[in-house]
Amino acid sequence: NAGVTQTPKFQVLKTGQSMTLQCAQDMNHEYMSWYRQDPGMGLRLIHYSVGAGITDQGEVPNGYNVSRSTTEDFPLRLLSAAPSQTSVYFCASSETAPRTQYFGPGTRLLVL
Amino acid sequence: GENVEQHPSTLSVQEGDSAVIKCTYSDSASNYFPWYKQELGKGPQLIIDIRSNVGEKKDQRIAVTLNKTAKHFSLHITETQPEDSAVYFCAARWMDSSYKLIFGSGTRLLVRP
Numbered sequence: 001n002a003g004v005t006q007t008p009k010f011q012v013l014k015t016g017q018s019m020t021l022q023c024a025q026d027m028n029h030e031y032m033s034w035y036r037q038d039p040g041m042g043l044r045l046i047h048y049s050v051g052a053g054i055t056d057q058g059e060v061p062n063g064y065n066v067s068r069s070t071t072e073d074f075p076l077r078l079l080s081a082a083p084s085q086t087s088v089y090f091c092a093s094s095e096t097a098p099r100t101q102y103f104g105p106g107t108r109l110l111v112l
Numbered sequence: 113g114e115n116v117e118q119h120p121s122t123l124s125v126q127e128g129d130s131a132v133i134k135c136t137y138s139d140s141a142s143n144y145f146p147w148y149k150q151e152l153g154k155g156p157q158l159i160i161d162i163r164s165n166v167g168e169k170k171d172q173r174i175a176v177t178l179n180k181t182a183k184h185f186s187l188h189i190t191e192t193q194p195e196d197s198a199v200y201f202c203a204a205r206w207m208d209s210s211y212k213l214i215f216g217s218g219t220r221l222l223v224r225p
Contacts, residue, residue: 004155033213040218041201042218043201044215045212048212058212058213092129093157099146100161101213103156105155106154
């Protein structure tokens with residue numbers, strides 16, 4: 001099993017550009033989530049999904065969209081990138097509710 | 113609102129000493145409290161967790177204690193080793209209608225050889 005994979009590893013965007021961060025898991029997990037990690041602020045939940053077709057907002061959802069068309073994939077879309085979205089983004093999955101979560105390696109995003 | 117406070121933000125110990133990291137949470141209904149370890153350049157990894165029906169759980173050199181009345185829980189690492197150096201995060205599951213796991217701000221642990 002590859003576990004949780006994220007692409008790209010690193011991305012530079014200009015303010016106003018849009019992009020999609022990809023996340024996939026091959027463990028047949030129902031629960032998936034996106035976090036952003038900023039210095040001194042820990043991990044903050046952006047959006048999460050409890051199964052295909054079901055998504056909900058976390059602590060900091062503004063500026064981000066998600067969809068869950070399959071169990072395996074949970075992409076995160078930045079609609080119009082802003083410098084405040086410069087961060088490291090982690091995708092995670094777990095069997096059902098957020099118990100033992102498996103994290104991906106992260107995507108480092110720089111918005112200029 | 114939903115909040116998990118974690119202290120200290122940095123901790124430096126001598127190899128072989130013990131390290132303790134403390135967290136407090138605001139939702140008295142929370143019932144699941146995991147601890148994650150993050151090594152440089154990697155995603156966090158679960159190292160131990162505790163549910164609200166137990167007060168302490170051990171796994172070799174690491175242990176977690178929970179005080180539901182005071183709404184705080186702690187991570188204890190004994191006989192620290194240089195490979196324990198990492199950032200540690202506590203978290204608490206919010207027991208509203210959502211399925212949120214709220215994280216603390218992290219503790220950078222440095223074990224000096």
